[in-house]
Amino acid sequence: MTKEIIALILAGGTGTRLGILTKLLAKPAVLYGGKYRIIDFTLSNCINSGIDTVGVLTQYRPLQLNNHIGIGKPWDLDRMNCGVTILSPFTRQQKGEWYSGTADAVYQNLHYIDEQNPKYVIVLSGDHIYKMNYSMMLDFHKKNNADLTISAIQIPLEEAHRYGIIHATDEGKIYGFEEKPPEPKSNLASMGVYIFKMDVLKKCLIEDRSIEGSSHDFGKNIIPKLLNDGKNLWAYTFSGYWRDVGTIQAYYESNMDLITRVPQFNLFDHNWKIYTPNPVKPAHYIGESGYVSKSIISEGCMIFGQVKNSIIFPGVTIEENAFIEDSIIMSKSTVKSGSRLNCTIVGEKTTLGRNVRTGIGDYAENIFNSEIYKTKITVIGSDTIVPDNTNIGCNVVIDNKISAQDIPSSNIPSGYALLKGGDGNV
Amino acid sequence: MYNTMGIIFTGGKNNRLKELSAERSISAVPFGGKYRAIDFALSNMINSGIRNVGIPTQYNFHSLMDHLGSGKEWDLDRKNDGLFILTPYLSEYGTGWYKGNADAMYKNLTFLNRSNEEFVVINQGYAIYNMNYIDMLKHHVDKDADVTISCRYMADFPQEYLCKLGIVETDSDKRIIDIQEKPLNPKSNFVSMGVYIIKRKLLITLLEESAAHGYYEFVRDILVKKVKELRIYSYEWKGYWKPLCNIQLYYQTNMELLNPSVRYELFMKNGRIFTKVKDEPPAKYNEEALVRNAVVADGCIIEGRVENSILFRGVNVQRGAVINNSIIMQDSVICENTSLDYCILDKNVVITPNKQLKGDKNWPLIVGKNVVV
Incomplete structure (x- = not known):
């Protein structure tokens, strides 16, 4: 045939x-x-x-x-x-x-x-x-x-x-x-x-x-x-x-x-399902202190803080008193207590320490590449650790696999770029 | 590594879970937002390296079969071994209905004979726990036991629940000297979890012997009768374990998932718990959503208030709806301005607008499958 x-x-x-x-x-x-x-x-x-x-x-x-x-x-x-x-x-x-x-x-x-x-x-x-x-x-x-x-x-x-x-x-x-x-x-x-x-x-x-x-x-x-x-x-x-x-x-x-009330693009369509490998994780949990509004939350998440206008991937932990707004947080990342994220994309398996703030201040042109990074959005890569009490501005880019020692100071101004040399293989 | 196969019992006909088990075997009862009770027993076997699992079942097993399928999600869709659902069958020798769990195994002796593993782990499909059987197997081998039974001190259980379980008495070497099935006055709170390890060859001999005598029950007719003859040892399990024996326990055990330490022990500490996937999108919270202390599965759309509750996959909570202390199963719809307190809603239930349903902590209100209120 x-x-x-x-x-x-x-x-x-x-x-x-x-x-x-x-x-x-x-x-x-x-x-x-x-x-x-x-x-x-x-x-x-x-x-x-x-x-x-x-x-x-x-x-x-x-x-x-x-x-x-x-x-x-x-x-x-x-x-x-x-x-x-x-x-x-x-x-x-x-x-x-x-x-x-x-x-x-x-x-x-x-x-x-x-x-x-x-x-x-x-x-x-x-x-x-x-x-x-x-x-x-x-x-x-x-x-x-x-x-x-x-x-x-x-x-x-x-x-x-x-x-x-x-x-x-x-x-x-x-x-x-x-x-x-x-x-x-x-x-x-x-x-x-x-x-x-x-x-x-x-x-x-x-x-x-x-x-x-x-x-x-x-x-x-x-x-x-x-x-x-x-x-x-x-x-x-x-x-x-x-x-x-x-x-x-x-x-x-x-x-x-996707988070608007009636999204133009509907993922809930049973006649046209979107398939993907399903994570083997329990249903997510919103804690006593948790609050979620206008957001998408995936399986395996533990939400003890506040989440607004955001997209949270599977296995993410948001600790108490953390506040996530207008952000995307990818799988298995952790946002520790007291942190405030604004307009930030966080990669997979990344940890943001206590009282980390992102999206502070006004827009500034990105020092590394103003063609790629040209909005208020701050991007933090995968497998990265941001130490406690770090203040991060707008339009900042922090590479994948950055460890706490790599972060030069606890104040990272808008438009800053922290990138690793090499091709990222090691 | 030990060479082990598994058998999971799915429970007979009983109405202890009321409407929830009216149309499904007790092991197929939905649990914890996305699971069915049997997922725990089966995942425990997978996590212990068992790759050959037989599941004898005869009472309303349709939803169980639908759930297990070919065993894909448990990685049991194998060329050799894998998952075997053992339903009753007619033959020249009789009607085939299983008269008891020993009879169910005896009727499937071919399965036991054809397998070549040294040990068999037998467990029950209606208990919620996350246990790796490898440690118990070591214990079994160290003690050179004929049978090892996993037992637990049920200090957290009221007396009336103990009467529904098997109470075990041991000597100083942990050897079991007495087993009392469902005693009226339990002597202790050391309870059999219904998890047994036994050599496959010995199991076959015991089954043949009991069938020859016209006996059908594994515990009552084999273990109790042979408690002196066989070396039956207890293995103490100190972790979390809850059998879903009645509706109160079912409700409480679900609610315990709101406790992060129980959640950690069940899902994150040891192996993972596998279940059938539904390909639902992640849960969507709209602006009015107010959710506290709740377990929420994929596919939910929430616009109302939810507190101290478990929402299964695809539940829709509309604006102004208030849900407290409740368990809402798959694809149910809670319409506008409806309030629920201490309710258990089975799958596909619709609660129309402006309704108020209220149960009690010890007697939650159950709404059966596909009901429109």
Whole structure:
């Protein structure tokens, strides 16, 4: 039996604009929404859309991602003849090479696609937050007898210069495409979700491979080339919640979207569950002195302090008289008594000592990188220890694996950056 | 390492847990926000390195089977060994219903014969505790015992509860010289926890012998009768242990999860407690939420007041609702301006707006499964 469709998830991105959050792990593996990792949304979309064969293309820091996906059990992708397959770069007899672009990554795994031999291939990105039924997009693709269907979403025109912009008729027939145009003429953006006819995909990837100077990118090279060749390209308009959480601000805001009274993005939808490995932890506990409002709290947490407008991941302890506001605290971290956190992202397994304060004072430009760290949000990495009585300003970044001795003074002003040298392996 | 298999008894037909066990075996009673009682017995086995577990069950085992499935969550979906749910079956020799727990094991002698472990740990699916059996096994081997029974001094138990348990008397060497099942006047508070260690081969011999005599009960017909003949030793357990024998104990034991030290001992000190996962999103607290001293599971949406209570997965507490001293099970909905005090709500209960339900500390009000009030 030939397979109708298989999915390829591009999960190798470095996500540099997430700063220290992606220093030690790939962007699709970044924690999100109190329990999930970003890739869970794409994987769950696949299984909920009836796609049971998924290749995940990894390259940058894949350890957490590989551990997370495992054999695909949480998504019911532990199957006999299909399921999930991790596709990492590999060497050949002559030489090996890294994936040099999104299209190249798929090209280098054509043998995987050939083996499955599907009629259609859906290429997805592992770093977006959305719920989408790909089977409806496939119906649209088949109805139009399209060579390529691109999923598209209306975005504010002022943000359009960051996206691949589609020019299409009212019915959705694409007649133009611009990758990150400085002066966009349309606000219909590509979501990086492509359905190809298998033979079209194969042919254009092989052709693109030999073109000198191509950056082997779907947006930059493949789509314009297919349009030039007069292929039948269609845009499938999606109107739900979709976020590219590629920057610290976008990541923070998308998390915070979840705590509004009726969130635009509903995780409580029993017809479209988002799956992830479940922590083996008891239900969380709110103590006598605890108070929680407008927040998300996960299993295994112990809350003795106050939590407002925040997202707390599994196994976090908030001690008495600690006050957490507008913050994200990732798994197994501890905030000791008397601490006050404001507008802060705290990584996994980090300890904030007694009477630590964050988010003090006014905004100041970040001394390390004012492109990545350009909001009030203070970011503290994973496996870090912040000693008692430390006062930390706004827009501060404290790296992963910082020990108490590394903290230079008990007053860290706004815009300060405390980063470790090396690649973070030791 | 010791070579051990496990058998978990799930309890017979009884109405000690009232409506809660009307439609499920007592081991399948929901507990502590996301568990069922049997999770503790089963996880204890996993944490003790046991990989071959048989669960004889015959009374309303549907929800138990649904919960255990293939044993995935306990890592018991194995090619060799793993999880075996042993239900009664018809054969040429009779109707197959288990007449007692020894009979249940005897009817599954094939399972015992086919296994090749040296020891068997037998425990009960309705007790809440976190215990690693390895220490008890060492004790069993050191004493060269035929049977070892885990026992506990129940200083924290009133007299009337002791009458429902097995009271054990030992000599100075911890050897058991007398066992009294459910005595009217308990001589002491040294109680059998219903956890036994025995060599597999000896168990098979004893079962065959008792079946030949037409006996069916493991304790009454085998251990009590052979207390002098066999070397039966006690192993004292000093940790937390609560059997869910009646509704008061069920209520109190749940409420004890609000005590951080009990919580620590049950979930964090030794091994982890595994259970079936439901893939619920984390709990969501809206602005009006006022929650104090409560255990709250994933999937809850809270807009009301909750104090001294246990909320299971997917409970919805609407605005103006006030919940005190209550246990609310999975997917129940507490509508606006309703107040609950000392209530136990089974799964999928809906309490419509502006209702007031009140039980008593010693007699909590129970609302059965799928009821709309």
